[in-house]
Amino acid sequence: MVGAVSVASDVSELTELDRLKDEFIRVMAHELKTPITVLKGYATVLSQALGPGLSPEHARMLQAIDRNTERLARLFSELIDAQQISLGCFEIIAQTFDLASLVEEAVGEAAAKAPRHRVRIVWSEPIAVFADPERMRELMQILLGNAVRYSPNGGDIDVSLAQFDSVARVSVLDHGIGIPRDRQDRIFQRFYRAHTGTAHDYGGTGLGLYVARTIVERHGGTIALESDEGRGSVFTFGLPIGNARH
């Protein structure tokens, strides 16, 4: 009996520690987000204001600040999302909007940041959806960011958006390094990284696709991957539009 009591108190202590850890990460991620946003904003303003007047070396330095603050912002955003998911407070605030405009905007932003790739829309049509536009933006940023990052030699990144019955289907296709078949099953798991320890380990948290899957599933949709190692990948998600409000 004494043993049972002590196991129970160990478990509740561990649960409490786990909760404190989650809370700590959530607070830290929030606290660090503001300074990073400020740094990124100033780096952008400086490079726009000084643009042609900068020496190539200083231009490279500003670009490095811009790139790295962007990376930090992404890491923190993924960390905050993952914590919110595990704390059960990952919010979806839905409204009706045109998914095509949002996808086009995300593709435009990704294209501007990836001059060595051709990020483009190959098919799109206006589709009114009832969804969380911020989360949809995040989802597109994760998929497009990965498509660029895991295509180190550049190449086309083709995005398409079409409606099939009451589902909006979006796909992001790249011609990058692909994902080995035996690692595809775990790709949406929290912290899973398929290229750890290989020449294609470009760093990251393994949280992006976990957050992406959660966003899609919280909207009642599904996300899937098809990939050929060495040839490229296509991520496709389907979003029910049935409850879009006009």
Ligand code: ADP
């Ligand atoms: P991260 O990119 O931060 O490691 P993600 O959760 O976004 O985490 O992706 C998980 C893993 O899936 C990556 O580490 C990578 O191995 C693989 N991956 C994701 N997107 C692609 C892609 N477009 N092409 C090839 N591999 C990918």
